[in-house]
Amino acid sequence: MNIAMLGSGFIARFYATSLHAQRRIDRVTMVYSRDKENAARFASDFGLEHFTDNMQEAISHPDIDVVMISLPNHLHEEAVAACVAAKKHVLCTKPLGRTAAEAKRMLQLVEDSGIFGGYLEDLCYTPKFLKSLESVKSGAIGRVLWTKSRETHPGPHSDWFWDKEKSGGGAMIDLACHCIEIGRNYIGKNVKPIEVMCWADTQVHPIDAEDHGIGLIKYANGAISQFEVSWCFRGGMDLRDEVMGSEGTIWINNFLRTGFETFTTGAGEGYVAEKAEVNKGWLFPVGDEAHELGYPNMFTDMFSAIEENRQPQETFYDGYVVNAILDAAYKSAKTKLWEPVILEDWRGDEGVSYEKGNVSYDADHFLIKEEKLPNGDLKLILRNKKTGEMSQKVKYS
Numbered sequence: 001m002n003i004a005m006l007g008s009g010f011i012a013r014f015y016a017t018s019l020h021a022q023r024r025i026d027r028v029t030m031v032y033s034r035d036k037e038n039a040a041r042f043a044s045d046f047g048l049e050h051f052t053d054n055m056q057e058a059i060s061h062p063d064i065d066v067v068m069i070s071l072p073n074h075l076h077e078e079a080v081a082a083c084v085a086a087k088k089h090v091l092c093t094k095p096l097g098r099t100a101a102e103a104k105r106m107l108q109l110v111e112d113s114g115i116f117g118g119y120l121e122d123l124c125y126t127p128k129f130l131k132s133l134e135s136v137k138s139g140a141i142g143r144v145l146w147t148k149s150r151e152t153h154p155g156p157h158s159d160w161f162w163d164k165e166k167s168g169g170g171a172m173i174d175l176a177c178h179c180i181e182i183g184r185n186y187i188g189k190n191v192k193p194i195e196v197m198c199w200a201d202t203q204v205h206p207i208d209a210e211d212h213g214i215g216l217i218k219y220a221n222g223a224i225s226q227f228e229v230s231w232c233f234r235g236g237m238d239l240r241d242e243v244m245g246s247e248g249t250i251w252i253n254n255f256l257r258t259g260f261e262t263f264t265t266g267a268g269e270g271y272v273a274e275k276a277e278v279n280k281g282w283l284f285p286v287g288d289e290a291h292e293l294g295y296p297n298m299f300t301d302m303f304s305a306i307e308e309n310r311q312p313q314e315t316f317y318d319g320y321v322v323n324a325i326l327d328a329a330y331k332s333a334k335t336k337l338w339e340p341v342i343l344e345d346w347r348g349d350e351g352v353s354y355e356k357g358n359v360s361y362d363a364d365h366f367l368i369k370e371e372k373l374p375n376g377d378l379k380l381i382l383r384n385k386k387t388g389e390m391s392q393k394v395k396y397s
Contacts, residue, residue, distance in 0.1 A: 094317025098168025125294030142247030152233030170209025183225030
């Protein structure tokens with residue numbers, strides 16, 4: 001498939017590199033940039049046939065099959081509308097919109113027109129995430145109780161990110177969109193997010209938006225999902241996920257401390273990794289950065305989904321749900337209260353159903369805990385089903 005890339009900056013280059021290295025049958029052949037000089041440079045670097053500073057020209061070019069949006073957040077809706085008008089399949093980088101209302105309009109446009117809409121949430125395609133999600137779905141850790149996702153770094157690379165009007169916010173709209181969707185996958189996308197409690201503040205930078213945020217998302221089945229995001233973290237990019245279940249736990253470290261460490265006096269000038277702040281001392285490179293961030297797996301899913309006429313793992317609807325959760329997070333950061341997640345279009349399970357993992361020990365008791373003691377004895381903590389009284393039983397070794 002021939003692809004028009006809208007945008008010529010940091011993420012567009014990651015996308016193009018990944019596309020041309022993975023399936024190899026899908027090629028970027030056109031690039032649009034608001035700066036024609038940047039478009040020309042991008043075209044030269046990737047060997048593209050066409051470049052332009054006219055978005056409509058890029059999208060409507062007769063050779064283009066798919067349009068990839070890697071533009072600033074405030075331009076997403078305009079670009080999606082243009083793709084719909086031209087009947088071109090569209091893939092949009094995260095976040096889908098600046099607000100749920102904006103995301104819902106884009107979702108409606110794409111669905112009403114019948115074109116393919118893919119949400120480019122790369123961190124839901126990393127090798128470690130996909131492997132861990134497979135374990136969760138197989139029941140390896142039991143019922144998911146809690147998820148935690150952290151993305152922190154010294155701040156984004158382009159000026160528009162720091163502009164609250166253009167981006168839609170600060171660190172949360174930039175980073176928590178990843179964390180929220182990671183948690184939704186683990187808990188189950190059919191489970192409704194109910195409410196959000198969030199703290200956010202501007203701790204370091206002279207901007208109007210938040211540069212640090214922490215949030216809790218409560219789901220209808222009793223699960224809780226936590227995000228930690230910051231543009232104040234020094235030392236590189238820290239990407240970590242945790243999942244706690246009734247029968248097990250998963251810890252993932254995607255970036256920063258992954259088992260690849262080097263030391264240098266600074267004699268070389270090589271690139272280390274995204275958001276790395278120094279190139280001497282102890283460094284933490286990443287072996288295959290695009291792969292570790294999920295780009296090749298993401299594009300394989302997206303383009304295979306187009307060919308197979310199916311939904312991809314991450315859709316525009318997912319982007320809409322993420323934006324709705326973020327809306328509640330921003331409101332909670334102001335009110336200091338639990339704020340409801342407003343989903344005008346909910347397509348999952350209805351109702352609130354808190355699951356309880358009560359395990360019977362015998363007809364009269366629940367089993368609270370079973371523990372092997374240092375001397376080999378087995379201790380059982382029990383609760384009487386009728387009276388609620390706690391007791392313990394020891395099976396001697």
